[in-house]
Amino acid sequence: MTTTATAGSVGLVTAQTLHFDEPLALACGRSLDSYDIVYETYGELNADRSNAVLICHALSGHHHAAGRYRTDDRKPGWWEECIGPGKPIDTRRFFVVSLNNIGGCHGSTGPASINPGTGQPWGPDFPDLRVRDWVHSQARLADRLGIDCWAAVIGGSLGGMQAMRWALLYPDRLRHCVVIAAALRLSAQNLAFNEIARHAIEADPDFDNGHYLRNGKVPVRGLSLARMIGHITYLSDDAMADKFGRELRSGSLEQGATEAAEFQVQSYLRYQGSQFSESFDANTYILMTRALDYFDLAREYGDDPVAALENSRCRFLVVSFSTDWRFSPARSREIVDALIAARRDVTYVNIDASEGHDAFLMPIPRYLDVFSAYMQRVEADR
């Protein structure tokens, strides 16, 4: 069962871009006349085009999920632990498609792109997006790649929400749906954290009501704070205790020490926030968190998740992690209970892991084993 011993990397990869000219009608009522989607693929599409899997990314994710652009890249793609030869999403068996969603800031058309109507960056005038808009745009990407039906649509966190929406909007275009560390919708506490993150960005004078790019500014402080807030919710209390405890980075706790002591967790968070603020677009962060806030799988089905999921035809794998408090195991069980009530085929596993929400990115042996086993079933179901 354990496949991780032989696991390798997809190696060097190249991002590709497709341009779409047919207007995309959006949930907000507006439409996007034309747009680019940046994506990567790993592995080979088989002759009957039955081995394609789609990776949907989370809040701050992008298309670069595996491999490296150059051999000396410091870090591989964000899901290197799960995608590659011998890994759960085995690129010797599957043709893996990973994209940057529209509204993103890693090459696909988003708020930092030029609005053809004005010649200026879209900024806050970029249309509000919902998870369903991403799914529709991903379906067009599938059309262009000649993929009628995905062997699986797979995502963690916000990515898992896209996978579930796929199952309802295009029930005949996926055979399996893999929903990791997700939820049917956000709780009030989830909403509150996102609200504070957005508020931090909007309160930064350099945000300029979203027109910072036009004005040659970047709301570094606000975006950094937003990331710090998010980061706490990705880690469990235990994970933080293991990682930092109350260790000091500098100074002393002795009474009367002249140098101010600084806890490691403080410098870690500041570093994380600062790094993120240099590489991510503030309007995209606002757009993505709002898409999260407004996601509600069952809303248009009379708020009944069972009625919603009765529209699906695929099989499901649902995974949660014991110390995840952003989308706790209880939230995954709501999905599983609804799937069972809707008489759908669902495999559920709650993985003991100390890493909190971030566990879905981590090489936790039981997680990788379960994920690998399920993907072998996906392959057998082709």
Place this chain on the structure above:
Amino acid sequence: MTTTATAGSVGLVTAQTLHFDEPLALACGRSLDSYDIVYETYGELNADRSNAVLICHALSGHHHAAGRYRTDDRKPGWWEECIGPGKPIDTRRFFVVSLNNIGGCHGSTGPASINPGTGQPWGPDFPDLRVRDWVHSQARLADRLGIDCWAAVIGGSLGGMQAMRWALLYPDRLRHCVVIAAALRLSAQNLAFNEIARHAIEADPDFDNGHYLRNGKVPVRGLSLARMIGHITYLSDDAMADKFGRELRSGSLEQGATEAAEFQVQSYLRYQGSQFSESFDANTYILMTRALDYFDLAREYGDDPVAALENSRCRFLVVSFSTDWRFSPARSREIVDALIAARRDVTYVNIDASEGHDAFLMPIPRYLDVFSAYMQRVEADR
């Protein structure tokens, strides 16, 4: 047992101020040459001065714990539910002393006070304080009020930490120690939330490195954000769900709705943040959160809570609340376990409550009953 049926208010109260001229040596190595302490008292000190209880306040608290200044005050003191005739801290039996700690911003000397050395507000030059500094200043207040030994020192959250420190620093000056929703020290996650709150304040351009008062500014945005962040940690996920769920304040979730929908929790948090930023001093907020961060009851006792608590001589009541995730029941059990190992007399109760950390301020019947019963024992022990 239930005393709440007959519970009343202490009615109209007046704050008093005492000036202290003897320099107070602080843990940071500096000293405060002179300072004011603002306080209130409720009930009457008895002839043998044996019925005095001290209330220690939490992060954003102050001396006004019960009653009203005028009959038309919109709100009573912050612990009105627990202090008054027939309430757990029964003012027919106890002489209650409630103060604003030094470093505060409600009348006691703090960062917003004038530094006699410069004629300007202290601002960021106000000395860093530790919980022990508050305890020493409270002991001097006791001296001035003629109280040799408190019947009980009582506090919730950061107030409970002061009560525990009292038990170690002045073991002969309290007979009971009531520690509600507290912890032996902060976890890495606790530290992280405080760090982000401070960072939000410091990142506000109007903070001016702490010299905002001198420059006629107030870091409203940063302080508001800090409060919003704190507020999430005071409420449980359940409490937020009960209070707001995903209810909308305005707009519609329908696709294509022209008016932006706003979740109630968002406007609530913005309101809370905004109100707080108008009434609280940013430097005090930083000072108080740092005192919390550095509190570590056992640090100077070889990091052994048992060795630390062996220095106490009083009896203890420890209270936690089931959904408190800021200082969870597990953190209270650490205190209780150490007290038992130190062979101290401890009563512990974990109250089922949906309100999270804020529960310690709420009129939860079992909480009030247990608290009342314990305080009757305190009275009997006089």
